[in-house]
Amino acid sequence: MDEDRNIAIARKGRHIALVIAGTAVAWLVLSIFVGPALGLPGRYALLFDFIALAGFVYAGINTYQLWRMRQDSQR
Structure with a gap:
């Protein structure tokens, strides 16, 4: 049971990391390269x-959920 919880915590942490990194990269690419290259308005x-x-709000909510999962697993 404890091993399953640790796996779920690790999986959620990786998911959060991918969401944050993917959001940041996508935002930079769209704002710096794609938008100006296509001549999109402001x-x-x-x-x-x-x-x-x-x-980022989605990642923040999931970070809070991860923190709660870790708090519950320490009891």
Whole structure:
């Protein structure tokens, strides 16, 4: 039982890391390279920012859930 919980915690931690890294890379690529290369207006840059913000909020919520999982496993 304890081993399953440790595996779930590790899996969730990897998932959070991939979400944060993927969101940051996608945001940089879209904002710096793709948007200007296609000549997109500034409102699309704001759209990319909001999408990135949503990804980071999602990662923050999952980080809180991971913290709670770790707290429960230490009892």
